[in-house]
Amino acid sequence: MITLEKIQSLLPFANAVENKGDIFTTAIPADNFLEAATILKDGGFDYLRDIVGIDNGESLGVVLSISSTEHPEAIVMLKTLTVDRENPRLASVKDLWLSAALYEREVHDFFGIRFEGNPDMRRLFLRQDWKGFPLRKDYDDNLEINPIPTENEDLDALENLPEIDVNSEKSFEKQHSIFEKEEYVVNFGPQHPATHGVLHLRVSLEGEVIKKIDPNFGYIHRGIEKISEVYTYPQILHLTDRLDYLSGTINRHAVCLAVERGLELEVPERAHYIRTIIDELTRIASHLLGWGCMCMDMGAITAFVYGMRDREKIMDIFEETCGGRLMANYSTIGGVMMDLHPNFQRKVREFIPYMRKMLKEHHLLFTGNPIARGRMNGVGKLSREDAVSLGATGPVGRASGWSNDTRKKEPYAVYAKADFSEILREGGMTFDRYIIRLDEIEESLKIVEQLIDNIPEGSYSAKTKAIIKLPEGEYFQRVENARGEFCVFIDSRGDKYPYRIHFRSPSMTLVNVLKHITPGTKIADLIMLGGSLDYVIPCIDR
């Protein structure tokens, strides 16, 4: 159990530690920031969830969200800020957590904060020649400053990393590049059918063995976090469906829960049941598509057709109740949009035995295939330590033995009432990541089976005010989507728009995992490894 006293004793120089539920928030002076992070890391806080950048007007700051794998219910929010807007500098924590380097690049891209000690301070999403930092409050989004480019991005611009030396008295910048001159680099994407979206990977090869991978994001960066700052909360809900479109309803659920917590709104029990069932159906649909695509990446096109066929059954159920197939647009603040369709329960009850039968068939078709087993076994090992340090939540982390299911660790909606088990595997190989999705479908079916007959009668939505104003404060909500831990961070200043909203994308860390597990494997396995991680690029790019 992590208590307020424990945090205070760990961080003597923290100004004050606030405690709200299981979330401990503390502000640290920039000089002590790295020291505080190191103390927390050594004190068992081994999972860095996210780094959120914030523009406070006169100062720029970051918030680190850190948890411990032993006590996952507690979250420490470590804040620091710098008043220098011209040349903001903060200490880098990239040596403490493997995931930090990528998060820091994101903050640098959006706010222009340089992290001293992180050599890779290229832009993450925007082109290297982009002018300005878009998430700053004084950003000018005039098209004349940043017109639609006519030429592809210069790959040389991606090569050079300005490095800052913190040890010397007067910090200076020197250049070094990602790949050596004599390395053989192959471009993979952005327009490639097997990258699962528009991801650009630069792969350095030695023969057919991969030496190094450099991912390049941003080909579907729509600036959702910035647009959200001028949209009201009910409007923002529609953008969340389009982040990770395969688990759209789950993402939406997170924002609804965060806003409801802020408003202290009592949500009817019926709405909780409906949301949980819809979430689990979404998870099944997503895993089916993930399974089909992974098999297709390995050459089994039949599996893809079978997966899509079963997925259509769920799409039918969604269409009747929600009105949309892929984008259900179903949850709202206070409940759900409309009541269940009269056929809903009957169709779901019919679907459960059908899906169980089909799961057996899927195992027969592909899992037992010796060629498939031969390709998947022993490839792409991800150890538990690396999974935690990289922040690889969801099925990928659980396949490496890291118990991280938010539905179990911090139950929301009615997950506490359902009897299901968290699937854990020890191997961390591609095969474990493959089989864990099929096993999770089985668990999701169990949850749906228990809830579908017990949906309480009553109202499906609480009444809310026409204009929703969130009281001043910071709100945080995490849910388990099909790819891992999806988090929403809202900084409200008492307005009907959020001052800053940030979404933690579970897929971003998965691409980081790809970067870590591919060196040493064959180029032909790159596609399969990508399929086994099952990332969704629009969720990364936001």
Add this chain to the structure above:
Amino acid sequence: MEVKDIRIPNMKTEDFKDNEYLEQYFAELRAGGVNIAIAKLDDIINWGRSNSVWPLTFGTSCCAIEFMALGAARYDFARFGWEVTRNSPRQADVIFICGTIVHKMAPVLKRLYDQMAEPKYVMALGGCTISGGPFRKSYHTVLGVDKIIPVDVYVPGCPPRPDAMIYGMMQLARKIKMQDFLKLPKQPDLSGKLSGVNEEKGGVQ
């Protein structure tokens, strides 16, 4: 209207909505006039072309999932001879733009379009490709792909249902059947600038 004479298998002509753009297209063809032998040859070629359109797989976001559903068992666009999805633009006839196009992607899309062989067609699927959709206020979104490349068919929706995509495909088949194939340009026009290309070429809705 004479446009309705264009026969598309699998769909009755009266089921198509009236389309001023195609009617104007037809009137222009009529006014031009052509030799009967050439016209018959054209008909045969266009019959073949309209029933074996090869799309380029180009999906950036959500609409691509519905495009995958279109290719899978339930909707199965193989029925119409469109199933040969190509991964190289050099072998493709039509590009389905599935998903938002952003600033960083714009030159990539333009290059893919330039690499396709003539005659080539563009289908814009979903609100984002038509106007920017829900991301219109963003600093990084292209407000409609017709700012970059000319579009033949717009299919609205967020994302459009696979049925809507099939309707869009049928509309494109009608357009292909009406074209004077032997007079179409055989060399790609690479002089097109990034903006304003849509002015002379209209679109079917």
